[in-house]
Amino acid sequence: MSTSPAIIIAPDSYKGTATATLAAQYLGEGVLEVIPDASITLAPMADGGEGTSAVFDGEVITLPTTNAAGRLTEASYTFDEATETAYIDIAAASGLPAVADNPVPTTGDTYGTGVLIADAVTRGATRIVLGLGGSATTDAGSGILVALGAVPRNKAGYGIASGGEALIDLDYIDTALLNIPAAAVEWILLTDVDAPATGPTGAAAVFGPQKGATPKQVTLLDASLAHTCTQLDIDGTLPGMGAAGGIAIGITWLSTLMHGTSGHVHIIPGAALIARSNGIEEALPNADLLITGEGRLDSQSFTGKVVGTLQALAQKNSVPLAVAAGIVADDVPAELHTYEMLKSSDVAAQLRDAGRRIAEDFLANRF
Structure with a gap:
């Protein structure tokens, strides 16, 4: 890993609480609190649903x-x-x-x-x-x-x-x-x-x-x-x-x-189309970490949705993937690096906290 890790932050929207753009911003702010010299690329995602x-x-x-x-x-x-x-x-x-x-x-x-x-x-x-x-x-x-x-x-x-x-x-x-x-x-x-x-x-x-x-x-x-x-x-x-x-x-x-x-x-x-159009596919080979997220992470997240699409791209490029979700269901693959967000009405605080925890685990080589 380089001294200034390249991190792509590409969440879906958190329906009713944060757009994908805001979610990426808040996650990035949390990461930078722990890794201030990180090279952050914000790449808001969608899958054809609300917020596309x-x-x-x-x-x-x-x-x-x-x-x-x-x-x-x-x-x-x-x-x-x-x-x-x-x-x-x-x-x-x-x-x-x-x-x-x-x-x-x-x-x-x-x-x-x-x-x-x-x-x-x-x-x-x-x-x-x-x-x-x-x-x-x-x-x-x-x-x-x-x-x-x-x-x-x-x-x-x-x-x-x-x-x-x-x-x-x-x-x-x-x-x-x-x-x-x-x-x-x-x-x-x-x-x-x-x-x-x-x-x-x-x-x-x-x-x-x-x-x-x-x-x-x-x-x-x-x-x-x-x-x-x-x-x-x-x-x-x-x-x-x-x-x-x-x-x-x-x-x-x-x-x-x-x-x-x-x-x-x-x-x-x-x-898949949005991951190409916003530059994720092109940037991933040079990335050290990919972060995504959505409101609820479950088995349906891997059937054409944002998380499943990014998981496939991350695996292809041997880049670790971390997922911040409001709820993490039991049917999620065990090998996925998941972070359930704090229970709070302050979505900015929730996402910044998730970003911090992801960054801490990344620095501790827990991926």
């Missing part, structure tokens, strides 16, 4: 829109004018927290996210990066389509109701009023899961209960998604098609309509 858009550079745009229940709200996204790219979290407008007290598993829609997309296109966006985690909906992206002027209709030609359950009546999508510039953008869909659209590991079966769906509603939603894939000629078995309630179904149909192929839709694991 915030890790990218650009102007933060905030505007009125609707939540998953159709009620008025405000939501923000990041727009990088230089690259004509908008970074939008599904969770910003269509997320679960806003409707947690009154879930809308069968009727919730992504219309509010579509409003953000349409706004970004008016500002010059030609590429839309959607973080797909944390949605309250299972509507196959039909709400987004409606916001962009594509209206799902039944056999009688009437527009169908919003939400996933009504998709069982889908016959075709009316594009007479389609927002052509928005429909023609390049789509980057960042997933934190690789679930297919339907079946026992699909959007409804796995994530429906988290969004408030009863077993009967899960069955109805699964049937609706399967019907939608059939009507729109979409392969719902592809990994990631089930993320965020099947949003990739509607997006893939829309883009294929515009371009003749699905080549302008890219379904990518979010954490």
Whole structure:
């Protein structure tokens, strides 16, 4: 180890308490209290869930829109004018927290996210990066389509109701009023899961209960998604098609309509892409320590999430990895260097303390 160790600090957000950027800052401050000459690189992470858009550079745009229940709200996204790219979290407008007290598993829609997309296109966006985690909906992206002027209709030609359950009546999508510039953008869909659209590991079966769906509603939603894939000629078995309630179904149909192929839709694991874009992959070969963290560390943290992605990169480069978490579950691999944070309402103090403990163990060669 060099006299001035190179340390990369790359946490996920701690939902409801600290953004990834703030978490990295606080962890770094704790490390520097113990190793004042450390060379610290802050690289906030995300995996496609809440907080993904915030890790990218650009102007933060905030505007009125609707939540998953159709009620008025405000939501923000990041727009990088230089690259004509908008970074939008599904969770910003269509997320679960806003409707947690009154879930809308069968009727919730992504219309509010579509409003953000349409706004970004008016500002010059030609590429839309959607973080797909944390949605309250299972509507196959039909709400987004409606916001962009594509209206799902039944056999009688009437527009169908919003939400996933009504998709069982889908016959075709009316594009007479389609927002052509928005429909023609390049789509980057960042997933934190690789679930297919339907079946026992699909959007409804796995994530429906988290969004408030009863077993009967899960069955109805699964049937609706399967019907939608059939009507729109979409392969719902592809990994990631089930993320965020099947949003990739509607997006893939829309883009294929515009371009003749699905080549302008890219379904990518979010954490891996962000680790490349923020320089972690490039910096790791020269690092002495990698620090990450999230609110709850458990077996799910290793299925396309930030911690699992960084663990693989750290192992590849023979760099020790330390994880600071609010809760460390029993099913975490024993060989992982984990640090459960102090119980406190002061998240800055919690993270600084975790940073200090990690640095002390690192200096004591306990890794």
